[in-house]
Amino acid sequence: MIAEIGLAALWLAAALAVLQMVSGAFALRSAEGEANPLAIYARPAAVMQALLAGLAFTMLVWAFAVTDLSVKLVAANSHSMKPMIYKLTGTWGNHEGSMLLWVGVLALSGGLIALFERRLPERTMGATLAVQGFVALGFYAFLLLSSNPFERLPVPAVEGSGLNPLLQDIGLAFHPPTLYAGYVGLSVAFSLAMGALLTREVNPTFARVMRPWVLGAWVLLTFGITAGSYWAYYELGWGGWWFWDPVENASLMPWLAATALLHSVAVLAARDALRTWTIMLGVLAFSMSMLGTFLVRSGVLTSVHAFAVDPQRGAFILVLLGLYIGGAFTIFALRAGAVAEGKRFSFSSREGALVFNNVMLSAILAIVLLGTLYPLLTEAFDVRVSVGPPYFNPASAMFAIPMFLVMAVGPLLRWKEDSPRRIRFEVLLLAAILIGVIGLVSFFGQFALLPLLGLGLAAALGVAAFLPLRGRKLTRVPVATWGMVMAHFGIAVSLFGMASEGAFTQERLAAVAPGGSEQVGDFTFTLQSVNPVAGPNWTAIEARIAVSRDGGAPVILTPQARNFWSPAQATSESALLTRWDGQLYAVIGNQAADGRWQIRMWWKPFVTFIWYGGLLIALGGVLAIIGRVRVDMKRRKAVSLGDERRADLEALGVQPGLAE
Amino acid sequence: MKAKHQRLVLIIAALIAIIGAGLIAAWTLRNQANYFYLPEQMAATPPAAGQAVRLGGMVQPGSLATEADGVTVNFMVTGNTEDAIPVRYSGILPDLFVEGSGVVAEGSLGANGVFMATNLLAKHDENYVPKELEGMGTAQAAKMAADTTVGLTQ
Numbered sequence: 091m092i093a094e095i096g097l098a099a100l101w102l103a104a105a106l107a108v109l110q111m112v113s114g115a116f117a118l119r120s121a122e123g124e125a126n127p128l129a130i131y132a133r134p135a136a137v138m139q140a141l142l143a144g145l146a147f148t149m150l151v152w153a154f155a156v157t158d159l160s161v162k163l164v165a166a167n168s169h170s171m172k173p174m175i176y177k178l179t180g181t182w183g184n185h186e187g188s189m190l191l192w193v194g195v196l197a198l199s200g201g202l203i204a205l206f207e208r209r210l211p212e213r214t215m216g217a218t219l220a221v222q223g224f225v226a227l228g229f230y231a232f233l234l235l236s237s238n239p240f241e242r243l244p245v246p247a248v249e250g251s252g253l254n255p256l257l258q259d260i261g262l263a264f265h266p267p268t269l270y271a272g273y274v275g276l277s278v279a280f281s282l283a284m285g286a287l288l289t290r291e292v293n294p295t296f297a298r299v300m301r302p303w304v305l306g307a308w309v310l311l312t313f314g315i316t317a318g319s320y321w322a323y324y325e326l327g328w329g330g331w332w333f334w335d336p337v338e339n340a341s342l343m344p345w346l347a348a349t350a351l352l353h354s355v356a357v358l359a360a361r362d363a364l365r366t367w368t369i370m371l372g373v374l375a376f377s378m379s380m381l382g383t384f385l386v387r388s389g390v391l392t393s394v395h396a397f398a399v400d401p402q403r404g405a406f407i408l409v410l411l412g413l414y415i416g417g418a419f420t421i422f423a424l425r426a427g428a429v430a431e432g433k434r435f436s437f438s439s440r441e442g443a444l445v446f447n448n449v450m451l452s453a454i455l456a457i458v459l460l461g462t463l464y465p466l467l468t469e470a471f472d473v474r475v476s477v478g479p480p481y482f483n484p485a486s487a488m489f490a491i492p493m494f495l496v497m498a499v500g501p502l503l504r505w506k507e508d509s510p511r512r513i514r515f516e517v518l519l520l521a522a523i524l525i526g527v528i529g530l531v532s533f534f535g536q537f538a539l540l541p542l543l544g545l546g547l548a549a550a551l552g553v554a555a556f557l558p559l560r561g562r563k564l565t566r567v568p569v570a571t572w573g574m575v576m577a578h579f580g581i582a583v584s585l586f587g588m589a590s591e592g593a594f595t596q597e598r599l600a601a602v603a604p605g606g607s608e609q610v611g612d613f614t615f616t617l618q619s620v621n622p623v624a625g626p627n628w629t630a631i632e633a634r635i636a637v638s639r640d641g642g643a644p645v646i647l648t649p650q651a652r653n654f655w656s657p658a659q660a661t662s663e664s665a666l667l668t669r670w671d672g673q674l675y676a677v678i679g680n681q682a683a684d685g686r687w688q689i690r691m692w693w694k695p696f697v698t699f700i701w702y703g704g705l706l707i708a709l710g711g712v713l714a715i716i717g718r719v720r721v722d723m724k725r726r727k728a729v730s731l732g733d734e735r736r737a738d739l740e741a742l743g744v745q746p747g748l749a750e
Numbered sequence: 751m752k753a754k755h756q757r758l759v760l761i762i763a764a765l766i767a768i769i770g771a772g773l774i775a776a777w778t779l780r781n782q783a784n785y786f787y788l789p790e791q792m793a794a795t796p797p798a799a800g801q802a803v804r805l806g807g808m809v810q811p812g813s814l815a816t817e818a819d820g821v822t823v824n825f826m827v828t829g830n831t832e833d834a835i836p837v838r839y840s841g842i843l844p845d846l847f848v849e850g851s852g853v854v855a856e857g858s859l860g861a862n863g864v865f866m867a868t869n870l871l872a873k874h875d876e877n878y879v880p881k882e883l884e885g886m887g888t889a890q891a892a893k894m895a896a897d898t899t900v901g902l903t904q
Contacts, residue, residue, distance in 0.1 A: 327842075366757075367760070431756075431757055434756050445760065449763065449764045449767045449768075450767070452764065452767070452768060452771075453767045453768055453770065453771035454771075456768055456771040456772055456775065457771050457774070457775050460772065460775040460776070460779065461775065461779065464779050464783065465783075468783075473785070474785070474786035475783040475784055475785050475786060476783070476784045476786065476804060477779065477782070477783050477784065478782075478784055478856075480782040480784070480802060481775075481778050481779055481782040481783065484778065484782075485774055485775055485778045488774060489767075489771065599821050599840060599841060599842070600819075600820070600821060601819060601820020601821050662842070677842055678842075679821075679841075679842030679843060680842070680843055682816055682820040682821075683816060684820070686820045688820060688821050688842050690841065690842050
């Protein structure tokens with residue numbers, strides 16, 4: 091019954107998406123200020139659709155919670171013996187479930203905007219909801235026609251076949267939902283951009299409506315990427331935190347586009363400039379989300395994450411991708427000329443700096459995109475290549491370094507026009523820090539160029555982030571400005587972590603007999619014993635390693651090599667020792683023939699700053715949202731107060747005739 | 751500057767940057783893309799010593815030997831023909847790495863003809879085969895994919 095309710099809800103939601111699309115399109119046909127009788131259904135349809143999609147998703151979670159083995163998806167991906175939390179998170183740890191989550195979030199955000207957004211003209215709103223409905227419809231079709239999550243088995247399975255043990259991790263509970271919510275939040279930005287373009291309402295009001303959605307999606311993407319990076323770091327046991335894996339790139343590309351969009355929408359809201367550029371970025375950001383979904387979901391890439399390998403589904407998403415992106419860019423090309431140009435600005439102004447960095451971000455996006463797609467292109471010619479850090483690191487750094495330099499001084503410039511001479515003290519200070527740090531570090535040792543530059547830039551950016559506050563009364567600085575300061579400081583912190591990890595990591599790989607000791611960095615580690623242990627659905631060998639820093643009190647680390655029995659698979663569980671200035675990372679390997687155990691240890695100074703920085707960036711985004719929404723609430727209150735007063739005056743003024 | 755001009759200048763600047771990015775990408779990709787070799791290809795046309803490449807094939811049964819330090823292994827990788835490439839690797843072997851399993855080694859060919867691997871990618875779970883191994887002929891791929899887990903579940 092549960093599965094049937096879910097399926098029915100999904101079909102109904104798809105039907106409502108059609109209604110929303112048609113009704114929204116009718117709004118476009120009506121003249122301004124005049125309500126089309128058919129246009130009134132778009133908002134209720136969007137809200138109902140959100141409820142139904144939510145219901146469908148809840149039903150699937152329910153089926154997983156009670157391990158309903160007559161549902162094919164549950165039987166294929168769950169197991170009655172699995173811990174409850176992983177039964178629940180397993181709902182979206184597979185292709186169908188994660189697509190249902192995708193659509194659910196899409197419907198939810200459509201419902202939210204239909205329910206709460208009252209600032210836009212009704213025609214623009216109608217067009218936006220029509221586009222949102224059109225996007226949703228494609229994905230409902232995809233779910234219902236090619237990957238029905240509620241499909242029943244003719245005969246219920248006796249037992250489920252389990253879940254990939256790599257995915258039995260708390261990281262899975264948060265990682266995909268946040269990323270998806272981020273991807274899909276960009277769909278609202280896309281719909282709004284299309285709506286504004288269709289009705290030629292590209293103006294600051296539109297930008298202020300779009301901004302919270304872009305900020306929200308960007309915060310979620312930032313958080314999702316940060317969490318995903320940490321998850322890969324400790325779960326894969328390779329000691330790396332970013333592999334330029336296609337699936338990681340699939341989340342990085344929308345983030346880069348969203349970062350550019352975020353800044354350009356800020357210019358549009360504040361200064362009414364960069365109109366067409368903002369629309370273009372809105373289309374681009376969602377295109378990258380769709381491309382990310384395509385890359386992950388179609389199985390075209392070799393990747394740890396590509397657990398859905400099904401070319402037919404890939405073709406379906408590719409068609410959707412072509413339809414939406416192609417359609418959007420066609421409308422853009424046809425309509426962009428009709429959008430009046432916004433306000434102008436000189437090159438040395440805050441807008442100028444933002445535009446420069448927008449272009450740099452787009453260039454990095456191009457680098458990542460080409461590197462990710464290149465292996466697919468060459469494979470068509472039967473040449474197999476893989477593209478890794480030797481390509482991505484230098485090629486993206488070429489654009490990232492100028493971007494960081496401009497980012498340091500951009501917020502210090504004034505809007506519209508400014509003289510670089512006005513900020514020469516700050517520029518000289520930052521240049522001195524940059525050169526000083528690089529000189530100091532290279533004095534103490536030989537390091538690769540990129541980590542060295544990273545250390546210098548991190549120091550300069552860390553100081554630069556706070557310079558906009560100079561000479562201001564801190565209690566009167568707007569919350570949104572604090573958000574910017576924090577996000578920019580987060581970039582510096584993260585960059586510092588990456589550069590330190592790259593420059594100062596120490597590694598020790600050795601075969602150690604029980605009782606034997608080895609050294610890595612300041613740490614001495616002793617292998618005390620290796621024992622078998624067991625968990626709810628795995629067995630493992632576990633090493634007890636006593637680690638002491640400079641002869642201090644020892645701490646016990648217990649890395650494991652785990653074997654899961656359903657499905658049969660082995661994983662390596664690293665053990666981490668976190669100190670304020672870095673992390674010690676331990677992995678146990680195989681036993682050599684003579685009884686010694688392979689132990690691999692890394693001391694990674696300040697590696698944790700990478701993720702602290704990511705969290706700071708996300709937090710900065712949250713502060714910006716809070717600040718903007720508060721300002722908006724105040725404005726709305728002022729407007730409604732004004733309206734009341736006017737109404738009062740009018741009520742009084744009913745008798746002006748008498749006064750005369 | 752006239753309004754039209756500013757827009758034009760912006761568009762041109764953006765285009766130059768994006769095209770520049772494209773050119774840099776194309777140039778770097780040509781130099782830095784990591785080409786994939788089968789053992790027979792590597793034997794016939796070896797890559798330049800020190801160039802980063804990937805070697806994919808099957809770990810020849812009976813060839814896996816661990817050195818005295820306990821962490822360096824030597825083994826032979828074979829493909830569709832008799833050619834076998836010696837591989838040397840220091841590190842923890844992937845979870846499902848055994849003789850007879852499929853492997854992709856990242857690294858470079860040394861001057862002495864030994865492939866120095868910096869990283870080994872092995873079959874990861876039941877559903878994952880390194881993609882490069884897929885085109886190796888069904889019999890061979892099946893052989894590689896066949897229950898490599900058995901050897902590890904001690």
